[in-house]
Amino acid sequence: MRKNINLKEIKFISSFMILFILLIIVSIFSLSKGSVLIPNKDLWLAIFQKGDQINQTIIWELRLPRLIASLLVGSSLGMSGALLQGMLRNGLASPYLLGISAGSGLVIVFFISFGLIQTFIPFAAWIGAIFTTLIVFVLSKDGNKIVIERLVLGGVAISSLFGAIQATLLLQAEDGRIQAALNWLIGSLNARGWQEVKFTTLPILIALFIGLFLYRQLNLLSLGDELSVSLGTSLFRSRCLIGAIATLLAACAVSIGGLIGFIGLIVPHFSRLLIGNDFKYVLPFSALIGALTLSSADLISRLGPIEIPVGIVTALLGAPVFMIILYKRSNYKK
Amino acid sequence: MENLKLVKFSTGYANNFMVKSIDLSIKNGEWLGVIGPNGSGKSTLIKGICRIIKPFHGSIYLKEKDISKYTNKLISQTISFLPQQCNSNLQITVKELVALGRSPYKDFWEFDLNKTDNEKICDALNLVDIYDFKDTFISQISGGQRQRAYLALALAQDPEILILDEPTTALDLKYQIKFLEILKKLKEKKDISIITILHDLNLTSRYAEKILALKNGISAGYGTCDEIINEKKIKDIFDVNVLVTDTPYGKQIYPIN
Numbered sequence: 001m002r003k004n005i006n007l008k009e010i011k012f013i014s015s016f017m018i019l020f021i022l023l024i025i026v027s028i029f030s031l032s033k034g035s036v037l038i039p040n041k042d043l044w045l046a047i048f049q050k051g052d053q054i055n056q057t058i059i060w061e062l063r064l065p066r067l068i069a070s071l072l073v074g075s076s077l078g079m080s081g082a083l084l085q086g087m088l089r090n091g092l093a094s095p096y097l098l099g100i101s102a103g104s105g106l107v108i109v110f111f112i113s114f115g116l117i118q119t120f121i122p123f124a125a126w127i128g129a130i131f132t133t134l135i136v137f138v139l140s141k142d143g144n145k146i147v148i149e150r151l152v153l154g155g156v157a158i159s160s161l162f163g164a165i166q167a168t169l170l171l172q173a174e175d176g177r178i179q180a181a182l183n184w185l186i187g188s189l190n191a192r193g194w195q196e197v198k199f200t201t202l203p204i205l206i207a208l209f210i211g212l213f214l215y216r217q218l219n220l221l222s223l224g225d226e227l228s229v230s231l232g233t234s235l236f237r238s239r240c241l242i243g244a245i246a247t248l249l250a251a252c253a254v255s256i257g258g259l260i261g262f263i264g265l266i267v268p269h270f271s272r273l274l275i276g277n278d279f280k281y282v283l284p285f286s287a288l289i290g291a292l293t294l295s296s297a298d299l300i301s302r303l304g305p306i307e308i309p310v311g312i313v314t315a316l317l318g319a320p321v322f323m324i325i326l327y328k329r330s331n332y333k334k
Numbered sequence: 335m336e337n338l339k340l341v342k343f344s345t346g347y348a349n350n351f352m353v354k355s356i357d358l359s360i361k362n363g364e365w366l367g368v369i370g371p372n373g374s375g376k377s378t379l380i381k382g383i384c385r386i387i388k389p390f391h392g393s394i395y396l397k398e399k400d401i402s403k404y405t406n407k408l409i410s411q412t413i414s415f416l417p418q419q420c421n422s423n424l425q426i427t428v429k430e431l432v433a434l435g436r437s438p439y440k441d442f443w444e445f446d447l448n449k450t451d452n453e454k455i456c457d458a459l460n461l462v463d464i465y466d467f468k469d470t471f472i473s474q475i476s477g478g479q480r481q482r483a484y485l486a487l488a489l490a491q492d493p494e495i496l497i498l499d500e501p502t503t504a505l506d507l508k509y510q511i512k513f514l515e516i517l518k519k520l521k522e523k524k525d526i527s528i529i530t531i532l533h534d535l536n537l538t539s540r541y542a543e544k545i546l547a548l549k550n551g552i553s554a555g556y557g558t559c560d561e562i563i564n565e566k567k568i569k570d571i572f573d574v575n576v577l578v579t580d581t582p583y584g585k586q587i588y589p590i591n
Contacts (some may be wrong), residue, residue: 008427121554131482141369165420207476212444213442215445216434216437216440216445219424219426219434220434220437222423222424223420223422223424224417224419224420224422224435225386225417226386226417227417227422228385229384229385229386229406229419230384230386230410230414230415230416230417230488231410231434231435231438232407232410232411232437232438233406233437234406234407241533251439276425277423277424277425278424278425278426278430316473
């Protein structure tokens with residue numbers, strides 16, 4: 001007889017500690033590396049608001065809010081993906097499946113192409129994401145049931161419709177505006193400051209906290225609809241709650257960094273590869289790995305002579321990794 | 335006391351009646367076998383009783399009280415249901431699986447297992463004789479052990495009615511008998527009512543005290559084993575000529591053509 005439970009907990013704690021240490025290392029690198037290299041000694045002085053004034057400004061006004069933004073966005077997308085993959089019982093689900101990308105993308109392009117107040121873009125993107133997901137949920141509702149097929153297909157249909165409007169608006173826009181819009185549509189953390197972070201920190205932290213407690217609902221749902229109903233689960237309420245938290249997380253992430261791809265899709269797979277598919281562990285792992293992946297990708301995006309949007313880095317690294325995962329999929333259980 | 339009573343109960347999918355006007359009642363410690371050809375509505379009836387699908391007409395009384403007055407949680411604390419397919423790929427241990435059976439007693443924010451939960455889980459593991467595997471992943475045990483683990487999950491709900499849809503289909507003869515003997519022991523020890531769908535009429539007649547026969551969604555017979563398991567009724571229900579003999583282990587059915 002194997003004592004798996006102890007092994008599982010030991011594996012969870014040790015993996016979590018390793019990832020957390022990696023996250024601290026990446027965070028320190030993120031603060032010190034960039035167009036201006038800040039040595040370690042000066043970095044600590046700047047963090048404690050001492051020493052060179054320029055270093056203090058770089059750390060406190062540019063790099064720290066950007067680092068916090070990457071941690072918030074990464075953890076949100078990671079957990080949102082894990083919640084949706086669990087709820088839909090489909091490893092190909094991502095936070096953008098329910099029309100979040102289409103809704104916020106359309107609002108972003110609308111604001112930019114008509115030259116509306118740019119500082120409202122994060123909030124408008126957030127509203128666009130939530131509103132579109134609400135439409136998709138209404139489309140998927142059948143009496144007191146959420147029909148999963150309708151939810152997925154509704155997301156695809158709305159994405160297609162909004163994508164077409166978005167493309168039309170982009171075609172009509174001036175060149176400079178198209179570039180600004182693309183920066184949001186690809187996903188970037190460039191010039192993200194305290195304003196974006198302040199607006200989303202509280203909802204993200206609350207949603208991450210609630211999300212962690214949804215593991216029992218997700219484990220029950222993965223037993224199958226019939227058995228989970230027999231165990232007292234309301235499929236409608238569970239799916240609405242999980243969908244709402246996943247949407248809130250993804251919408252907050254989009255309002256900071258635009259449509260950063262692949263994190264929400266790949267990170268839950270990594271978590272399952274590392275720790276198995278018990279959602280008690282998958283959810284915190286997805287948040288942690290999401291934060292680590294995005295902060296690393298953002299660091300990489302800033303290391304070259306020209307800064308590239310972080311969304312390109314996540315796609316460039318994420319696509320091959322995803323292909324490897326798909327190839328090795330037979331070796332592990334979803 | 336009647337644990338479960340159905341009066342003119344009809345249910346189905348969308349607007350299609352699959353089961354029409356069923357009457358039945360089960361007392362404490364009684365075993366009801368539901369039989370019938372494929373597509374006769376056996377699983378639909380059970381799903382209707384468990385509120386997995388909506389009733390169209392008629393009433394269900396749970397412990398002599400209309401089921402509509404019960405909350406989902408209360409129904410789950412009274413009725414346990416094991417569907418045909420119980421094969422989750424969750425990488426959790428047997429004990430963690432069985433602990434999910436305590437969900438009907440937990441609020442959203444309650445996660446820790448209290449003393450009663452732990453006692454019920456241990457009881458359930460012992461009753462189905464799988465306690466030694468409590469720390470093993472469910473993916474690492476045999477089909478028979480997994481089926482018993484799921485039965486323990488249902489028992490951890492501490493139900494008064496246990497409903498099982500073809501629980502022995504994936505099991506070999508030894509485990510079929512072992513599984514049904516566990517149910518019989520449970521019924522006697524805990525005085526719970528059991529409803530099973532079994533395709534094996536010999537096993538149904540051996541264990542069930544009452545039988546409901548369904549054909550095309552309507553009742554084709556409801557009564558004791560002697561009243562239902564006979565040549566004429568079997569011919570009516572399954573359209574097969576059989577020879578029925580009495581043995582010390584219940585009735586034996588031999589198909590003739």
